[in-house]
Amino acid sequence: xxxxxxxxxxxxxxxxxxxxxxxxxxSPVVSTTLYFVVFGAAIGSRIEHIDGxxxxxxxxxxxxxxxxxxxSISNASFGIFFPKFTGTIYEILSAPVSFIxxxxxxxxxxxxxxLILGLIILLTASAFVPLQIAHPIWMMGFLLLTCIxxxxxxxxxxxxxxxxxxxELIPRLVITPLVFLGGSFYSVDMLPAFWQKITxxxxxxxxxxxxxxxxxxxxxxxxxxxxxxxxxxxxxxxGAIFLIFKTGYRLKQ
Amino acid sequence: xxTIIKVxxxxxxxxxxxxxxxxxxLNIHAGEIFxxxxxxxxxxxxxxxxxxxxxxxxxxxxxxxxxDIVKDYRRTRELIGLVPQELTLGAFDTVWxxxxxxxxxxxxxxNPAYLEKTLRDLSLFDKRDQILMSLSGGMKRxxxxxxxxxxxxxxxxxxxxxxxxxxxxxxxxxxxxxxxxESGVTIILTxxxxxxxxxxxxxxxxxxxxxxxxxxxxSDLIKKMGKKQLVIDLREPISEIPxxxxxxxxxxxxxxxxxxxxxDVKQDRTGITTLLIELREQGxxxxxxxxxxxxxxxxxxxxxxx
Numbered sequence: 001x002x003x004x005x006x007x008x009x010x011x012x013x014x015x016x017x018x019x020x021x022x023x024x025x026x027s028p029v030v031s032t033t034l035y036f037v038v039f040g041a042a043i044g045s046r047i048e049h050i051d052g053x054x055x056x057x058x059x060x061x062x063x064x065x066x067x068x069x070x071x072s073i074s075n076a077s078f079g080i081f082f083p084k085f086t087g088t089i090y091e092i093l094s095a096p097v098s099f100i101x102x103x104x105x106x107x108x109x110x111x112x113x114x115l116i117l118g119l120i121i122l123l124t125a126s127a128f129v130p131l132q133i134a135h136p137i138w139m140m141g142f143l144l145l146t147c148i149x150x151x152x153x154x155x156x157x158x159x160x161x162x163x164x165x166x167x168e169l170i171p172r173l174v175i176t177p178l179v180f181l182g183g184s185f186y187s188v189d190m191l192p193a194f195w196q197k198i199t200x201x202x203x204x205x206x207x208x209x210x211x212x213x214x215x216x217x218x219x220x221x222x223x224x225x226x227x228x229x230x231x232x233x234x235x236x237x238x239g240a241i242f243l244i245f246k247t248g249y250r251l252k253q
Numbered sequence: 254x255x256t257i258i259k260v261x262x263x264x265x266x267x268x269x270x271x272x273x274x275x276x277x278x279l280n281i282h283a284g285e286i287f288x289x290x291x292x293x294x295x296x297x298x299x300x301x302x303x304x305x306x307x308x309x310x311x312x313x314x315x316x317x318x319x320x321d322i323v324k325d326y327r328r329t330r331e332l333i334g335l336v337p338q339e340l341t342l343g344a345f346d347t348v349w350x351x352x353x354x355x356x357x358x359x360x361x362x363x364n365p366a367y368l369e370k371t372l373r374d375l376s377l378f379d380k381r382d383q384i385l386m387s388l389s390g391g392m393k394r395x396x397x398x399x400x401x402x403x404x405x406x407x408x409x410x411x412x413x414x415x416x417x418x419x420x421x422x423x424x425x426x427x428x429x430x431x432x433x434x435e436s437g438v439t440i441i442l443t444x445x446x447x448x449x450x451x452x453x454x455x456x457x458x459x460x461x462x463x464x465x466x467x468x469x470x471x472s473d474l475i476k477k478m479g480k481k482q483l484v485i486d487l488r489e490p491i492s493e494i495p496x497x498x499x500x501x502x503x504x505x506x507x508x509x510x511x512x513x514x515x516x517d518v519k520q521d522r523t524g525i526t527t528l529l530i531e532l533r534e535q536g537x538x539x540x541x542x543x544x545x546x547x548x549x550x551x552x553x554x555x556x557x558x559x
Contacts, residue, residue: 002327002360004356004357004358004359004360004361004362005357005358005359005360007357008353008354008356008357008358009358011357012346012350012354015350016345019345082343083343086341086342086343086344087337087339087341088341088342088343090305090307090335090337090341091355091358091400092358093305093306093307094305094306094307094330094333094335095330095358095359096326096327096328096330096331096359096360097358098327248309
């Protein structure tokens, strides 16, 4: 195992975050704060409690997930896309590193950034609404698993994309709609029966449901189902990355 | 002589069907400077990229220091440093940071003293805190060399290292290459500037259309392939070659003031002595005599045209 390689990739990716602090941390925090102001304080005060939780508090886990999913994908995809775009990927390909070291460095840094962001947003939320976390360990577990698995997914997008348009395509056209329709701002029970069944096909629903359960002990699906789904997603991403590195798809000629 | 790189029946076909390498067999000796010559698109970069792990071979094998580049890629890659042809550098890192990155990537623990020496050798130390995108093309080329040396490789690949660089950098680079060779580093460079190969290489390989046409010592190559010419400057110009000298296949040059005699260095009897006697008998007075050897360029052009 080449630990030095993991260390330098991780260190340099984190260095990029500090250099682009406004874009990496401040921008998602500001946009999430706006959601709290609009949905939590302005509109939320006129909406009834959901499952015994006030609307402003209810949307906290969903908003957190929205930021974490999009930022994990964005950080990890850009992290590996940029060396491909500039051509500096030659250095990674000619170095004595396996896909595990590359993953630990790039995905580790992207997941760390998302985790820091998630915790900052959580602190920001607690300034607007009275927040309680029923199961803090489960909450941290879900947060961590989500950061890792969606950073892995972002890494795949970064490897797959061969232009900036493709880099933005999946986060904007697939992930954001899935998060919005996955119960970020509502409980699935509020939907008509037919749409409830359709929503069950949305993988993000399981993430938000499990995460929300760790806060309020209310969930659309069982917490174990949520955990299983996220672990399956993580496993699929790992398998896909293993295959990409083994075959050299979009990496080697 | 110890073989440090052994390329056996190496083939590479791209998805488009283009065969970049067609069964390459090549041995590189430890500690030598090997120049791979070839025109654009000959397969030089593909060959280097395959040895370094950037391009996957279609068939065949490569061993570096006895280790297979696929099975034992960690051992082979840590021995190799690569200076790519393109100026591929990040944008926002500093020179110092990018060197630290390169060293760490190859599994080496930090060594600021070594990195400082490398930067000083390349006249880059003053630029260590500058961000990469602010550097000139020549400086970027130096940074690429420094990055390739950051992990103290035993084999250095220089892919078209002097393409578009100024005279000063070229001189610095060859000085560095000479120093590295003295410390036992094997250097493989690709170029289509033949005078470079002629100046610094120990052995030369010529590649064209994915095939190695020949590999030989520079001096032997010139000896084997080369032709020499004897240029005889005359005191008085002549308008035609005397008939008694017709057997020598002479040419008139310099408005009749010189005679050029082409001969093969491989022959024991070059005919020079009898030619000179014959010239005296014909009453031709000589002003000067000199010999000229075919350059590597002449040999290269001849090989590639075949």
